[in-house]
Amino acid sequence: MAFDVDLFVIGGGSGGVRAARIASAEGGAKVALAEEYRMGGTCVIRGCVPKKLMVNASAFAPILADAQAYGWNVHHHGFDWSHFRATLDVELNRLEAAYRGTLTNAGVTIYDARAVVKDAHRVELSTGEVIRAKHILIATGGRAFVPDIPGANLGVTSNEMFKLDALPQRALVVGGGYIASEFACLLNNLGVEVAQYYRGEQILRGFDDEARSHVASAMQANGVDVRCHKDVARLEKTAQGIRAYDTSGAFEDVDLVLFATGRLPNSEGLGLEALGVEIGAKGEIKVDDYSQTAVPSIFAVGDVTDRINLTPVAIREGHAFADTIFNARPSKADHELVASAVFTQPELAAIGQTEEEARKAGEIEIYSASFRPMKTLFAGRQDRMLMKLVVAKESRKVLGCHIVGEGAGEMIQLAAIAIKMGATKEDFDRTVAVHPTAAEELVTMRKPVR
Structure with missing residues (x-):
């Protein structure tokens, strides 16, 4: 041919x-x-x-x-x-x-x-x-997945969120992944009254439990009504907007329903x-x-x-x-130790194993610090950052890094280089801190918390 x-x-x-x-x-x-x-x-x-x-x-x-x-x-x-x-x-x-x-x-x-x-x-x-x-x-x-429920056509997906004629006053975000959580946070900061339904135990499944719990607590403190163990069952059009019924029969009246239930x-x-x-x-x-x-x-x-x-x-x-x-260069894409960031407010960024994953594989040490960062502390806010390292007890290799707070995505990119190279906890310890920064906590945690 x-x-x-x-x-x-x-x-x-x-x-x-x-x-x-x-x-x-x-x-x-x-x-x-x-x-x-x-x-x-x-x-x-x-x-x-x-x-x-x-x-x-x-x-x-x-x-x-x-x-x-x-x-x-x-x-x-x-x-x-x-x-x-x-x-x-x-x-x-x-x-x-x-x-x-x-x-x-x-x-x-x-x-x-x-x-x-x-x-x-x-x-x-x-x-x-x-x-x-x-x-x-x-x-x-x-492509965005939309659940097969009565009235699902009344909702939108992330595709339509950038084309809205106006912001809603009240929004229901359905889902607990990074897309749902990011939109819940940004809508909340833009002045929208936001409820987020997630049928699971905690949002951001797949991320470190301590880190995702930290994010969920901060979201709730910032005004997002996060409701776990809750799912939407049907939507009905009303004169004022949309009535969303949950699986227990209770309902909520909103102006917009965003399905962020996976892709x-x-x-x-x-x-x-x-x-x-x-x-x-x-x-x-x-x-x-x-x-x-x-x-x-x-x-x-x-x-x-x-x-x-x-x-x-x-x-x-x-x-x-x-x-x-x-190009006659046989190449495989490297899928090991890929860093990621979730642009919730606060941000969550991670690379490597979660504490839960690492415990199943062997003995580990956890180095973790939660603190109020200087920038928002001075302004009177109660925000807290989280820095966490998961370390193999025998080899001392850093198996995972988890950061929650402003700039987490930027920080994890640089931490990812060291972890990808196989850095040990002692390599982190030998690195002199840059002060005053939030990132210095990554190299000043000396004693494991567990």
Whole structure:
């Protein structure tokens, strides 16, 4: 078969764009990419980037209050959502144009169309055009899951949160993961009355128990009505807004219901199963360490594979794929010791094992400090930070680091380098503290708390 392109990428998110660019610009491949919505994918258009900008906007509320305590004569007239949204739209348009420019400059042909896989080497576009590709890469990301309950259509997902005409007065956030918790916090800081339902025991499942409990307590102290062991059963439209009934029959009247109940791999309708590509129970595309599916010419990277659903991981997977196939450098994406951050208020950031995970594997020591940081203490706030190290008792290796507080995401990036290199507790101890900072607590904890 004669091929039209060496590589056809389905999906214009971070992983797909990186793979396309490296394959074309560095590997000399003829590459085409199809994106059915907007270039940049979930992260850039409807995920981490706009969300972080909303987090930034909401963070000014406590800052303005603190400024007065520091002697500033501050006058403001509240938050202008329409101004913020217009500025956000401009920024997202700029980023999308930058992604397109990156691909075009690398020599990638872009199709603004939906693509499905016809067979091991053919892709069909929604325009009717069929393209023959030596290799096909699926990088279609994930999609928001909405529970199958009566009235679910009255709610929104994170996709719609950046397009609201106005902020609600009362909001119900359904879910306990990082997306739900982040939106609960930022809406609360923007003046919205927020309740958060989570059917589990504690929000932020999968993170260290001490750290996530610290975050939950702080959220409640800041005004978010966090209710665990509670789930929504049905929604009804009312004259004033939405009536949300929980599983016990009690109800709550709100203006907005946000379903942040998880995400699923976006693999439906691509024509993969009929070709022999293995699909998992949640819809994830099964791949090997080199992102290859059971069909040798078809590969997949990013959230659609449901390995580690983080943008930087998708980028690494896309790059490793391109290096393996087009640069003669067989590469596996490294999924060990990947740091992450949750932009709740306060932030939570982590790398490595939780205390609970580490205890199952062997004897450990826990070094933990909870304290009021200087910045907000001076302003009279009761905020507390948490610094925590999980250490293997015999090898002294730092197995995990967990930080809760302002700047946690920034700090964990640097701590991750040391932990990825295999630093011991004594390596931390030998490091001279930078004073006065919150981060100095990471190198001044001398005695284990347990």
